[in-house]
Amino acid sequence: MAGWNPFKRKAPTKAARAETQAQPSIVKPLIREAHRRANDAGGLPRFNTTASDQMSGRGGDRFSAVRAKLRHAFTPSQPVADRRLFAGRDDVLKTVIRAIEDQRLHVVLYGERGIGKTSLLHVLSQAANEARYIVVYTSCGANSNFDETFRAAAAEIPLLFHSGFSPTAAETEKGSTLADLLPSEPLSPRKFGDLCAKLTGTRVLIILDEFDRAESGSFRRDVAELIKNLSDRLGRVQLVLAGVAADLTELVEHIPSIRRNIFALRVPKMSEGEVMQIVANGEREADLKFDSQAGAFVVEVARGSPYIANLICHHAGHAALDQGRATVSPVDVASAVDRAILEFQGRIPTPAQTQVRRLFDQGRQDALAMSARAALAADGVFDGRDIETANEITARKAQDAIEVLVGERLLRPVQGEDVNQRYAFVEEGLPTLIWMMWAQRNLNREAPPAAPARTATAVS
Ligand SMILES: Nc1ncnc2c1ncn2[C@@H]1O[C@H](COP(=O)(O)OP(=O)(O)OP(=O)(O)O)[C@@H](O)[C@H]1O
Numbered sequence: 001m002a003g004w005n006p007f008k009r010k011a012p013t014k015a016a017r018a019e020t021q022a023q024p025s026i027v028k029p030l031i032r033e034a035h036r037r038a039n040d041a042g043g044l045p046r047f048n049t050t051a052s053d054q055m056s057g058r059g060g061d062r063f064s065a066v067r068a069k070l071r072h073a074f075t076p077s078q079p080v081a082d083r084r085l086f087a088g089r090d091d092v093l094k095t096v097i098r099a100i101e102d103q104r105l106h107v108v109l110y111g112e113r114g115i116g117k118t119s120l121l122h123v124l125s126q127a128a129n130e131a132r133y134i135v136v137y138t139s140c141g142a143n144s145n146f147d148e149t150f151r152a153a154a155a156e157i158p159l160l161f162h163s164g165f166s167p168t169a170a171e172t173e174k175g176s177t178l179a180d181l182l183p184s185e186p187l188s189p190r191k192f193g194d195l196c197a198k199l200t201g202t203r204v205l206i207i208l209d210e211f212d213r214a215e216s217g218s219f220r221r222d223v224a225e226l227i228k229n230l231s232d233r234l235g236r237v238q239l240v241l242a243g244v245a246a247d248l249t250e251l252v253e254h255i256p257s258i259r260r261n262i263f264a265l266r267v268p269k270m271s272e273g274e275v276m277q278i279v280a281n282g283e284r285e286a287d288l289k290f291d292s293q294a295g296a297f298v299v300e301v302a303r304g305s306p307y308i309a310n311l312i313c314h315h316a317g318h319a320a321l322d323q324g325r326a327t328v329s330p331v332d333v334a335s336a337v338d339r340a341i342l343e344f345q346g347r348i349p350t351p352a353q354t355q356v357r358r359l360f361d362q363g364r365q366d367a368l369a370m371s372a373r374a375a376l377a378a379d380g381v382f383d384g385r386d387i388e389t390a391n392e393i394t395a396r397k398a399q400d401a402i403e404v405l406v407g408e409r410l411l412r413p414v415q416g417e418d419v420n421q422r423y424a425f426v427e428e429g430l431p432t433l434i435w436m437m438w439a440q441r442n443l444n445r446e447a448p449p450a451a452p453a454r455t456a457t458a459v460s
């Protein structure tokens with residue numbers, strides 16, 4: 001094999017072929033693969049689309065166009081911004097719009113990570129824009145502070161809508177905004193509220209997404225005070241806050257003073273129909289078909305999470321295309337689950353993973369699967385009753401499952417005032433990982449998986 005160059009696009013010479021034929025049979029497949037790569041433009045993976053989202057024109061297969069569309073059709077790492085891809089949530093959206101429009105309330109949307117809060121906010125913003133609202137969207141960060149956040153918001157509101165300036169005033173004509181009226185000292189909720197009270201002829205929605213990320217207590221307090229201030233003065237500015245939280249008080253402190261002024265909504269899990277709509281929207285966008293069993297698998301595995309649904313559909317679509325098929329079948333969903341598990345593993349500390357894997361390997365996965373199911377249904381924190389209902393099992397079996405996992409240090413008790421002791425997995429990502437691992441092992445690659453309660457015999 002002297003002089004072999006994997007980057008050269010040349011067919012092997014006669015002498016090289018003779019040499020290949022003379023090799024012992026175990027080496028032959030390796031040499032064949034080496035030649036295949038040598039003839040394959042270097043064989044290294046390439047990007048299929050250019051930075052401007054055009055097909056790169058080389059290295060593509062007959063499904064390159066479908067692949068490109070697939071990327072847009074299922075976006076597990078991004079919120080949905082395109083209305084055509086936004087599935088379900090009609091009731092949530094309708095309720096929020098009514099609260100804003102009819103009751104003139106401020107809105108707080110809360111819920112678990114990946115449940116679809118930001119996507120909902122995007123669609124709500126579009127609806128508000130259509131109704132000529134001025135919409136200011138801000139994503140909060142650890143260092144968010146009142147002055148910066150609301151100065152930036154004021155800069156989006158034209159002076160034209162300030163009752164003290166006529167539309168023909170010089171300031172209005174040169175495109176000034178409310179920010180131009182702000183004092184140089186740090187902005188207070190009262191000052192910003194005063195300014196908002198002078199607005200006329202428009203309505204403003206100020207959206208503060210990822211509100212849970214803001215670490216400053218004074219920022220949260222000032223926002224609560226602003227809500228109170230705006231409500232008392234029938235202002236034309238309404239706030240929409242969104243963030244990860246199991247309940248409202250976890251997200252918004254000082255809630256007693258503003259409870260009457262806000263409409264709070266926990267973004268629920270998606271129904272099976274809504275998850276199916278994610279699949280159907282993606283099929284339409286990507287020119288790809290999910291056979292009915294593959295669709296049923298996605299619904300079963302997603303358990304109401306739009307994030308998991310997008311992730312599995314994305315991987316399953318690519319798995320089908322890799323096999324030269326434009327129809328996704330259950331086997332592709334199974335391989336998507338394998339890939340998702342690999343991804344989740346990277347996000348969870350190794351000791352907890354090892355523990356879980358050991359229980360699976362020992363065939364003691366029922367306690368894990370049943371508790372994971374309850375955790376996923378209850379946004380992470382659950383009690384024995386939740387395990388009972390999620391799995392349709394007896395109280396005794398649910399209690400056994402808890403004891404096994406507390407003993408294994410995979411569940412921890414959560415302090416609270418509830419009558420029943422509540423628990424959470426020691427790592428946030430564990431319920432999803434466990435559920436995927438359960439699906440991976442129980443997923444008959446030809447038929448939809450049976451629920452753990454139905455397959456569970458006894459909790460080991
Ligand atoms: N209505 C929907 N239709 C289709 N896909 C959705 C929908 N809602 C959310 N998704 C998908 O679910 C995933 C999570 O959505 P999103 O980012 O909106 O959730 P989030 O609650 O804001 O998450 P986080 O708590 O991490 O901020 C994304 O992949 C998004 O594409």
Ligand SMILES: [Mg+2]
Pocket residue numbers: 079117118119209210
């Ligand atoms: Mg978000």
